[in-house]
Amino acid sequence: MATKTxxxxxxxxxxxxxxxxxxxxxxxxxxxxxxxxxxFGEIRLPVFEPTDLFARAVGGETDxxxxxxxxxxxxxxxxxxxxxxxKGGSASSEMGTLADMLPEAEMISLRPEAxxxxxxxxxxxxxxxxxxxxxxxxxGPMFRRERPQKGRYRQFYQIGAEVxxxxxxxxxxxxxxxxxxxxxxxxxxxxxxxxxxxAKLELxxxxxxxxxxxxxxxxxxxVYMGKLYNELLKIKGKLGADSQxxxxxxxxxxxxxxxxxxxxxxxxxxxxxxxxxxGCAAHYAALKHQLEMRGVIYRENWRLVRGLDYYMRTTFxxxxxxxxxxxxxxxxxxxxxxxxxxxxPPTKGIGFAIGEDRLILSLLESAKAPAQxxxxxxxxxxxxxxxxxxxxxxxxxxxxxxxxxxxxVEQKFGKALGQADKLGAKYALILGxxxxxxxxxxxKTLADGSQAKxxxxxxxxxxxxxxxxxx
Ligand code: HAM
Numbered sequence: 001m002a003t004k005t006x007x008x009x010x011x012x013x014x015x016x017x018x019x020x021x022x023x024x025x026x027x028x029x030x031x032x033x034x035x036x037x038x039x040f041g042e043i044r045l046p047v048f049e050p051t052d053l054f055a056r057a058v059g060g061e062t063d064x065x066x067x068x069x070x071x072x073x074x075x076x077x078x079x080x081x082x083x084x085x086x087k088g089g090s091a092s093s094e095m096g097t098l099a100d101m102l103p104e105a106e107m108i109s110l111r112p113e114a115x116x117x118x119x120x121x122x123x124x125x126x127x128x129x130x131x132x133x134x135x136x137x138x139x140g141p142m143f144r145r146e147r148p149q150k151g152r153y154r155q156f157y158q159i160g161a162e163v164x165x166x167x168x169x170x171x172x173x174x175x176x177x178x179x180x181x182x183x184x185x186x187x188x189x190x191x192x193x194x195x196x197x198x199a200k201l202e203l204x205x206x207x208x209x210x211x212x213x214x215x216x217x218x219x220x221x222x223v224y225m226g227k228l229y230n231e232l233l234k235i236k237g238k239l240g241a242d243s244q245x246x247x248x249x250x251x252x253x254x255x256x257x258x259x260x261x262x263x264x265x266x267x268x269x270x271x272x273x274x275x276x277x278x279g280c281a282a283h284y285a286a287l288k289h290q291l292e293m294r295g296v297i298y299r300e301n302w303r304l305v306r307g308l309d310y311y312m313r314t315t316f317x318x319x320x321x322x323x324x325x326x327x328x329x330x331x332x333x334x335x336x337x338x339x340x341x342x343x344x345p346p347t348k349g350i351g352f353a354i355g356e357d358r359l360i361l362s363l364l365e366s367a368k369a370p371a372q373x374x375x376x377x378x379x380x381x382x383x384x385x386x387x388x389x390x391x392x393x394x395x396x397x398x399x400x401x402x403x404x405x406x407x408x409v410e411q412k413f414g415k416a417l418g419q420a421d422k423l424g425a426k427y428a429l430i431l432g433x434x435x436x437x438x439x440x441x442x443x444k445t446l447a448d449g450s451q452a453k454x455x456x457x458x459x460x461x462x463x464x465x466x467x468x469x470x471x
Contacts, residue, residue, distance in 0.1 A: 012154025034197045040135040045117040051107040057116035059309025068144040070110040077106040110143035123344035133165035151326030162351035188290030204366040205321030211304040212284035224275035255303040310335040322365025330354040374424030376402040380416035381431040
């Protein structure tokens with residue numbers, strides 16, 4: 001006999017259920033509205049892409065690419081290879097065995113983030129020919145094989161935005177200071193949009209941290225990296241295994257280590273701000289000025305380097321309350337050159353991604369979210385004639401935008417009222433034969449038990465008015 005299997009969501013994934021999903025919808029709707037007021041349009045992207053896109057964009061040495069991606073062979077490309085081999089005896093021996101060919105099969109990955117995909121789409125759809133800058137936003141699931149904990153999942157959701165703009169060399173050469181001020185204004189507006197979104201959601205206890213990590217040039221980050229490397233070698237013995245390994249692979253990441261025993265040593269390391277080239281220093285100063293002009297409050301954090309390789313100049317992160325150790329609710333930064341690295345024209349870029357799961361957690365913790373997804377009206381009907389009227393009333397009320405629960409079978413009034421209460425309904429509309437023949441419907445307010453009789457048009461008017469007052 002077959003054993004019964006009890007299926008469960010895979011570790012690190014979860015179901016999102018009502019009433020919480022109503023809050024997810026409200027958050028997403030607010031993002032659509034706020035981002036549109038800043039001139040952003042929505043882009044919908046595939047959930048999987050060639051592995052190489054992420055390896056190149058995010059960086060082969062990053063944790064995301066080296067440890068956390070869900071990667072598999074594209075079954076289509078594998079099937080095509082098998083067909084090739086099966087086609088002909090001599091041909092197949094010329095081409096070698098399937099095992100020889102496997103490395104050539106296309107590897108694909110579930111997206112761990114979406115900036116790489118937006119850049120790929122910008123190139124693929126020749127968006128450099130559109131009026132610049134191109135402002136796009138997205139929302140949807142991302143996948144990283146991290147150790148699950150509160151606020152950290154293997155399938156999680158991001159709401160992100162990116163601003164991309166063709167880089168005009170002449171403009172930079174002609175008046176680099178003006179160009180730097182323009183870029184900083186774009187960075188500041190992106191951050192302002194983010195803070196506007198959080199404010200609209202009444203997200204409590206947010207802190208914006210900013211930093212500049214300079215650019216990858218011989219007069220800027222390279223000088224700093226040389227200095228940092230030398231200093232790290234001096235304290236190597238004091239560092240944990242991860243940081244020791246990173247000295248050779250990704251020394252910048254050591255700065256955002258959370259390991260307690262390393263902190264006093266890391267705190268004494270040199271700061272990037274002291275090694276910025278004139279262009280990057282001017283950009284960082286202009287960014288701070290621009291944020292101040294917009295009334296955006298920030299804190300500088302020289303250790304904010306971020307875990308993805310594509311950043312240059314501006315990096316930023318926002319923390320929110322009620323999240324424990326995973327308190328970064330959003331991260332972002334500037335990534336000039338990424339589009340070019342992926343085969344496109346020289347292009348500037350800046351963007352962010354909000355961890356939607358964490359945003360929702362923080363909203364729930366600060367009780368800014370509805371605890372219940374109630375109904376406006378529960379229709380307590382009794383008798384065949386009343387059933388027909390109840391169906392019509394439900395139709396009219398729903399058309400007017402009210403949420404209505406219409407029980408499929410007749411219930412005793414006591415049971416119906418109990419059910420209405422359980423569902424968190426505001427009103428019970430009582431319809432019996434008597435109400436139907438009289439043309440006067442009884443509306444009971446469940447919070448205080450009061451009730452009154454209305455004609456059908458009066459009832460609609462009353463409900464409309466009380467909804468307008470409560471919203
Ligand atoms: P990120 O810092 O890797 O940046 O992710 C952004 C946000 O996604 C984090 O601050 C966090 O809130 C959320 N997040 C990341 N991993 C998880 C997880 N395992 N579970 C729950 N939430 C998570 C990026 O992804 C960049 N693409 C952001 C960006 C856009 N930079 C420029 N443009």
